[in-house]
Amino acid sequence: MGNDDHKKDIDHISGVETTGHEWDGLKELNNPAPRWWLWIFYVSVIWSIGYWIVYPAWPTLSGATKGTFGWTQFEKLKAEQAEIAQRQGQYLSKFHEASFDQIMADPELYAFATAGGASAFKDNCATCHGTGGAGGPGYPNLNDDDWLWGGQIANIYQTIQFGIRSGHDDAHISQMPSFGVDGLLKRDQVTTLVDYVVSLGKPGDHAAHAGYTIFQEKCASCHGPDGKGNREFGAPNLTDALWLYGGTRDTIYKTIYYGRNGVMPYWKGRLDDDTIRQLTVYVHSLGGGEESEPVNDPAAYGPEPLTTGQ
Amino acid sequence: MTPQPMAQNPSPPDNKPFRFFARREKIYPRQVKGKYRRLKWLVMTLTLAVYYLAPLIRWDRGPNAPDQAILIDLPARRAYWFFIEIWPQEVYYLTAILIFAAIALFFVTSLLGRVWCGYFCPQTVWTDLFIAVENLVQGDRVARQRLDKMPLCFEKIWKKTVTHALWLLIGLSTGGAFVFYFNDAPTLWADILQGDVSTTVAWFVAALTFSTYIMAGFSREQVCIYMCPYARFQSAMFDKDTLIIGYDAKRGEPRGKHKAGTSWEGHGHCIDCTACVQVCPMGIDIRKGLQMECIACGLCVDACNDIMDKIQMPRGLIRYDTEIRIEHNIQDKTTWRIMRPRTVYYILVLALVAGLVVYGQVTRKPFEIHALHSRNPLMVRLSDGDVRNGYEIKVLNKTHQDNIYSLRVENLADAALEIKGAGHLTPDRLPVAADEVATFHLFVTATPQAEQSRDITFILRDNATGRLDRYTSMFISGDKK
Numbered sequence: 001m002g003n004d005d006h007k008k009d010i011d012h013i014s015g016v017e018t019t020g021h022e023w024d025g026l027k028e029l030n031n032p033a034p035r036w037w038l039w040i041f042y043v044s045v046i047w048s049i050g051y052w053i054v055y056p057a058w059p060t061l062s063g064a065t066k067g068t069f070g071w072t073q074f075e076k077l078k079a080e081q082a083e084i085a086q087r088q089g090q091y092l093s094k095f096h097e098a099s100f101d102q103i104m105a106d107p108e109l110y111a112f113a114t115a116g117g118a119s120a121f122k123d124n125c126a127t128c129h130g131t132g133g134a135g136g137p138g139y140p141n142l143n144d145d146d147w148l149w150g151g152q153i154a155n156i157y158q159t160i161q162f163g164i165r166s167g168h169d170d171a172h173i174s175q176m177p178s179f180g181v182d183g184l185l186k187r188d189q190v191t192t193l194v195d196y197v198v199s200l201g202k203p204g205d206h207a208a209h210a211g212y213t214i215f216q217e218k219c220a221s222c223h224g225p226d227g228k229g230n231r232e233f234g235a236p237n238l239t240d241a242l243w244l245y246g247g248t249r250d251t252i253y254k255t256i257y258y259g260r261n262g263v264m265p266y267w268k269g270r271l272d273d274d275t276i277r278q279l280t281v282y283v284h285s286l287g288g289g290e291e292s293e294p295v296n297d298p299a300a301y302g303p304e305p306l307t308t309g310q
Numbered sequence: 311m312t313p314q315p316m317a318q319n320p321s322p323p324d325n326k327p328f329r330f331f332a333r334r335e336k337i338y339p340r341q342v343k344g345k346y347r348r349l350k351w352l353v354m355t356l357t358l359a360v361y362y363l364a365p366l367i368r369w370d371r372g373p374n375a376p377d378q379a380i381l382i383d384l385p386a387r388r389a390y391w392f393f394i395e396i397w398p399q400e401v402y403y404l405t406a407i408l409i410f411a412a413i414a415l416f417f418v419t420s421l422l423g424r425v426w427c428g429y430f431c432p433q434t435v436w437t438d439l440f441i442a443v444e445n446l447v448q449g450d451r452v453a454r455q456r457l458d459k460m461p462l463c464f465e466k467i468w469k470k471t472v473t474h475a476l477w478l479l480i481g482l483s484t485g486g487a488f489v490f491y492f493n494d495a496p497t498l499w500a501d502i503l504q505g506d507v508s509t510t511v512a513w514f515v516a517a518l519t520f521s522t523y524i525m526a527g528f529s530r531e532q533v534c535i536y537m538c539p540y541a542r543f544q545s546a547m548f549d550k551d552t553l554i555i556g557y558d559a560k561r562g563e564p565r566g567k568h569k570a571g572t573s574w575e576g577h578g579h580c581i582d583c584t585a586c587v588q589v590c591p592m593g594i595d596i597r598k599g600l601q602m603e604c605i606a607c608g609l610c611v612d613a614c615n616d617i618m619d620k621i622q623m624p625r626g627l628i629r630y631d632t633e634i635r636i637e638h639n640i641q642d643k644t645t646w647r648i649m650r651p652r653t654v655y656y657i658l659v660l661a662l663v664a665g666l667v668v669y670g671q672v673t674r675k676p677f678e679i680h681a682l683h684s685r686n687p688l689m690v691r692l693s694d695g696d697v698r699n700g701y702e703i704k705v706l707n708k709t710h711q712d713n714i715y716s717l718r719v720e721n722l723a724d725a726a727l728e729i730k731g732a733g734h735l736t737p738d739r740l741p742v743a744a745d746e747v748a749t750f751h752l753f754v755t756a757t758p759q760a761e762q763s764r765d766i767t768f769i770l771r772d773n774a775t776g777r778l779d780r781y782t783s784m785f786i787s788g789d790k791k
């Protein structure tokens with residue numbers, strides 16, 4: 001174009017000029033983009049120059065141009081996180097001051113605790129206990145009513161803080177010995193004991209059983225003479241329907257022969273106390289939480305009650 | 311195959327290139343006086359009054375609900391229309407109302423033609439208003455045409471500026487009124503006067519100002535011709551007994567100039583003055599017959615009657631009548647068939663939809679229960695061998711007062727219900743504040759059932775009135791362990 005001498009090739013059906021290109025008798029119509037569209041395009045191009053100046057744009061050897069606004073994604077993230085923290089703050093300060101009793105009685109604090117606990121649970125606890133807290137073989141189901149170390153708020157709080165066989169000085173510690181491996185029981189004794197333990201869940205005269213004597217001698221000190229367990233030692237109840245590692249004869253045999261010493265890490269120091277308290281309320285809310293026994297000292301349920309003097 | 315495109319597409323006889331795209335010719339409708347014009351002013355006044363004033367109407371709903379008669383409260387997810395109140399899960403009422411409106415449009419169209427388009431449609435009302443502004447500032451058709459052809463001068467600048475300023479002002483008030491339907495009008499009005507409005511409100515006002523300005527100022531009849539789907543399919547509701555704007559061709563043709571006082575022998579009554587074309591806001595010639603563009607506003611009838619009066623011929627060369635009556639030149643008023651299969655169907659459907667809406671409103675439950683079975687975990691086995699299932703119970707209190715409900719379960723023997731949460735909530739005492747949805751975490755414990763998943767029914771009772779609502783859920787006993 002531009003050359004006026006050039007004869008324009010007009011397509012007579014549409015009345016539109018062609019580009020002059022022809023392929024097998026087909027010609028391309030020259031329909032340029034509308035002018036308003038082009039103008040928006042040009043304005044956008046000019047506008048983009050402003051972006052280059054005010055925002056980080058051009059890569060340099062050591063990074064990128066900073067832009068006059070000084071905007072970065074990290075700053076934006078920081079500002080947004082600060083806003084979230086500020087919004088949480090009004091509840092958090094109230095939560096921080098409140099005792100467990102107060103939290104359990106206040107719908108707002110309770111909702112705040114369970115919501116925060118649910119989120120912290122998924123980040124920290126779900127790896128072993130599952131996202132719904134249903135656990136698995138070796139990892140306790142937190143929804144049921146069977147607690148090794150107690151299901152009251154104070155018990156749960158202590159367990160989360162210090163863990164079980166976690167290496168922390170205040171951790172729950174107990175040992176299920178490897179009766180078979182260490183030669184404390186012979187193989188046939190273990191088998192007899194398995195029979196006895198399986199029979200504990202069913203009604204009958206347990207004292208007449210061949211395993212009764214072995215049990216009283218080797219197991220009753222932790223699991224109790226009737227096999228109902230003892231929370232002092234985290235010894236499970238052997239008479240109920242729930243089995244941490246599984247209730248088949250095979251699993252019970254392995255448990256007695258090799259012993260079981262599951263570990264739960266301590267969270268004190270890794271999570272702040274408010275988060276641990278939120279987790280406590282959340283785990284308690286899953287369904288198995290037990291009513292707290294009345295205590296004389298309300299401060300025992302306040303923030304960090306179990307660490308003082310330890 | 312040898313390419314022979316040219317031979318198969320012969321050019322038009324006049325050898326002018328055929329265009330697929332027709333550039334819009336700007337329409338300069340002339341002002342007209344008459345019966346239909348007066349009706350149009352009246353309808354415009356009424357519809358605009360309804361649009362601007364409806365949000366100001368108050369309607370007392372008690373202390374726990376807004377007192378605005380028509381309000382769509384988006385943050386609270388409630389819609390109010392006088393005595394009707396809709397929650398989000400009842401949005402099917404809206405569907406029913408829209409179906410009713412659509413069928414009502416079909417019904418009216420099959421009887422009276424496109425009166426919606428000609429009188430009530432916002433596009434028509436605002437376009438008419440904008441043209442009235444043009445007429446006021448710039449003068450009538452010829453003056454406006456002259457002004458547009460004029461080179462840029464002081465007169466053109468001030469007239470155009472004033473026109474567009476008034477258009478924008480109307481647009482602004484249109485957008486301003488729109489946001490009142492979504493906010494408490496007196497509160498928002500005070501906020502607007504203080505210049506303290508949310509970004510959302512400001513954006514909506516700006517968007518509606520702009521769209522009103524564009525649609526009524528520039529797009530105008532193109533909206534009806536190219537954008538509006540109703541315009542296209544309303545012809546499907548037409549039949550020969552539908553009232554239309556019709557030109558009596560038998561009486562009018564052959565058209566042509568006629569000198570006053572001479573004989574009408576061999577002349578049709580149409581003197582080809584083109585008054586009907588000049589007043590048409592759609593820019594069509596009604597004498598070519600009923601067309602898709604015609605919005606049945608009747609302004610050409612007014613214009614033609616005016617001319618007929620001047621040449622002392624009977625009115626009604628262009629008239630608002632049925633096709634069959636115009637065709638056979640029937641004057642008898644009784645021959646308009648109103649009850650036709652089409653109109654009867656529409657009446658039946660209208661009655662059905664209206665009945666459903668009324669039935670729905672009359673039997674609307676004042677409260678509802680919904681139960682969501684917990685999925686993680688599906689069930690929990692307890693130490694005594696029992697099974698526990700968790701549920702999220704949602705109770706909707708649609709009344710405007712605080713109520714207390716009680717919950718029990720049916721079809722599950724020896725089931726123990728426990729509400730988990732702060733405070734002392736029991737299944738017998740579930741308080742729900744007025745106009746709120748409350749969520750309760752419920753545990754149901756029972757002995758393992760024979761079915762892996764058993765259907766159970768939750769029954770919620772309003773402790774004050776004794777009314778019940780049910781929700782069927784399931785109780786899962788076993789994961790085949």
